[in-house]
Structure formats: C-alpha cells, structure tokens
Amino acid sequence: MALNVKTLKTRSLTAAVFVVVMLTGLLWNHWSFFVLFSIVHFGCWAEYQKLIGLIDPDYTTITPFHKYGVKLAGWCVMLYFTNDQFSIFGLPLHEIGWFLGLLFIFILPIVELLFAKEIKPKNIGYSALGLVYISLSWGLMMDLRCSFIPQSREGVLINPDSWQKLMPIALIVSIWINDTMAYIVGSLIGKTPFSKISPKKTWEGTIGGAILCVVVIALLGNFTAPAYGHSVIHWIFIAAIAAVVGTGGDLLESKLKRVANVKDSGHIMPGHGGFLDRFDSLLLAIPFVWLYIQLALK
Template structure:
C-alpha cells in the first residue's frame, strides 16, 4: 500500500506538471503516454493467433499526435494531419508479406489498439484547445474529476456497497459506489466551475457526469479485456499499480465523449 501511494503521488505530480508547463510539454508528454499504453495493449493481446503490428500501430498514433501537435503550435497546416493515413493503410499491406494463417486477426487487433487507446488520448489532448488556443484548465479538470469519481466510488462502495454493479466483470464494484462517484464528481465540478471559468457551470456538471458514468464503464471494459485474456495487469511500469493502461482505463471511453460534448456546445 505504501509503495502504491508513493508511486501514485509522484505520478500525479508529473502529470499535473506536464499540463501546467505549456502546450509543447503537454502534447509531448501525452503523446509518449499514449504510445506506451498502446504498447501495453498490444503486449497483452498478442498470442500465437494474434500478432498485431506493434510498430505500425504505435507509429500511426505518434504521427497523428505529432502532426496535430505541430498544427496546434502553428508550425504545420491542418492538412498535414492526414499524413497518418498512409501509415494506417500500411497495416493492411504489411499483412500481405507476413504469411500468417489469419492475417485479419493481426490487422483487426492493430487497428483496435489505435481506436481503443490512441484515439481516446488524442481526444483528451484536444480538450486543451476547445477555446481555440491552449488552456490547461479543461484537461486538468478532466483528470481531477476522473480521480474524484474513482475516490467517491471507492469510499461509497467500501462503506455502503451491497448491490453488485457488474459482478461477472468486477466483483468489487457496486451500485452504491457508482452513485457515490457521480455525486462526488458533480460536487467537485461546482468548485471547478468557480475557479476554472473556461466553460460555464452547467457544462462542468455534465462533464462530471459523463466522466463518472463512462469512466466507470471504461474501467469495466478494460477489466473485461484482461479477464478474457487471463491477464491481471497491463504492465509493471508503475510499482504497486501495474501498467499505465490500467491507470487510464477510465479515460478511454470518457475522453472522446467529453471532447464530443464540448466540441458541439462551444
């Protein structure tokens, strides 16, 4: 427990620092973070029947992040973001030369990794540019609400939890914890609305609800993935926590939905 707490404390400091030190650091840090999470995903799904193209999958995601970052920094035009398309199509072409019995298993899991891991992180980084220019308040607020929701769910579930949420996937999660996570996230969103005035209060409340609900579902989806593959952790890079993908499973569904909501209303 001590190791877990120390690791979590320093990792949060690094993450918050990356968001506060400007858009170049923010984009670079989360580009590397998404690449590592994608590497972990490919590692846990790989088997004799499934050999995703790790190099091309990660390269496609990095190119997407890099071109978008250069556009956001005013170095590239928006059209250069389309440079990721040749790398995406190369996934199909590469399979022609590998002489595998089930090549579309490999292709499917390679592309699934980009959609399941790379794209959500991409949406998360775009939160920093909702207002047109970089502002760290939205991505920082997102992470605060995600952590708050997890904390509320843990506390409510531990003290009040009786009714299982998805016992087949995660025996410890309860409806009481789920509701507790939503309530605490909404309460914290009211505080964020007071200090982080990038978006109005009603939008912060909806963002909190999206994160609390779909962050929990994202956690369950990743648990379902690991159970189906008989894997406990996605990796071992964080002592006491497992892999990075395990720590960001809540972002994988909530991130794109929060970005979609704010993109449409702003």
C-alpha cells in the first residue's frame, strides 16, 4: 500500500508540474508557445529514434550528422509554419526555416554519402516517417496558433491573439477529455476489449470518452460561437476528429512500444512516461483537425 501511495504522489506531482508548464507555454505569449513545442518536438524525436533503434538495430548505426541533422531539419518545418510575429534581428523565422530546410535537403544526402559506410534506404525511410509523424504535426500546430483568424462580426471586438490561442487549446483539451473520460468510463463499465495492441482499452470506454468529449467541447464552444462567428457544429466536428484520430494515435504509439518491447517511450515525466506517451494522441490528431479547419473554416 505504501508503494501505491508513493506512486500516486509521484504521478500527481508530475501531472501538476506538467499542467503548469503546458498552461504557461500555451497562454503566456507566442514565444512561450514556440519554445514549449520546440522542446516537445526534440523530446519526441529523441524517443522516436530510440524506439526505432530498438525495433531495428540498424538504425543505431546512422551517422551523428544524420541523427541530429534530421531533428534540426524537422525543426525547420516548425519555423516555416510561424508568422511575422516571430522574427530575430528583423529576420522572420518562417523565412529562416525555409532556407535552412532547403540547405538540409541538399547537405544531408551529401554528408551521408561521404561519411556513412553504407547507405541504407530503410534508415532514411525511418527518418522520413519521423519528419511526417513528429515534425509536420508540430509544424501544423504552429500554423493553428499563427495563421487562423476569426470571422469578423459587426459590433464584436475580437482579439486575434486570444482566438489564436483558443484553437490549439481546444484541440489539446479535446484530447485530454477524451483520454480521461475513456479511462474513467472504461474503469467503471468497460468489459469488451477494444484492441489487442492496448488490452486495457475497452469499447465502452472508447465510445464513452468520445461522446463525453464531444458534449463538453460543444458546451464550451457554445460560449465562444457568438463572439467568434463560428457555429457550434464546427466545435463538435473538431472534438469528434480529435477523439477518433487521437485514439488511433494512442494505438500507434502503443504498437511501436510493443514491437520495441518497452513499457514507456521515455522517463522524462516520472509515473507518466515520456514525450511520445503524453503527446501520441495529439500528434496524429493535429493534421486531421488542421485539414478540417482549412476546408471548413477558412
């Protein structure tokens, strides 16, 4: 029992610190948002490369330039999706990201040819998948924060910065509600296994989590719709996409861990695992929510 109490305290303290760090990064300003997800980006990459190395030991033989260069190339994707708010010495980050990204595209293959003992296309493929799975997702998260402008409404004063914070927060809250409610509902009434990949998941918990996620986000969206000019139906679709695709993201990461034969992707957060453990659902949900917004709201 003492061990359980100690574990509970550790998990609770870690969760509290995690919430404070996330809220600070999300709400402080655009730079804190960028720094937060830059750290998460590199953390996810470190764990992804570790998992792939466990799944296929050949990946551990890549050159240091490949190992770290692909992470920086991915970060350039994040830079590219920033806007004119982000600039250093008068140089917009999105332009820096564009030119550095082109540079990496040319330099990485050349260095690999010069220093690698053997070019293995599968290792290049693993890194390319990481760019899509991790870097593109966080780049699109930056785009949600930077480029989405609300519809103007007569007689309503809209603060664009407040709205730009709202969309990423709504997505993150959707994922959090879905995961939390799925766990609670599954613990209370779950009986039917959902997937062999994650034996603890049940159909009852998965469906209950998704329904409660949509309901809560719809209620919250009802307060923002009059001010920002978007129907509650859009919030319902965003929550539904986040719940369904987010569950897929959780299963995908669980599959990677199972093949790698590890319990957690990392240990950065005691009692909660690593970066991929915390953001697996969000990583897969971001592109689909971003696509919906492009098609339905822009």
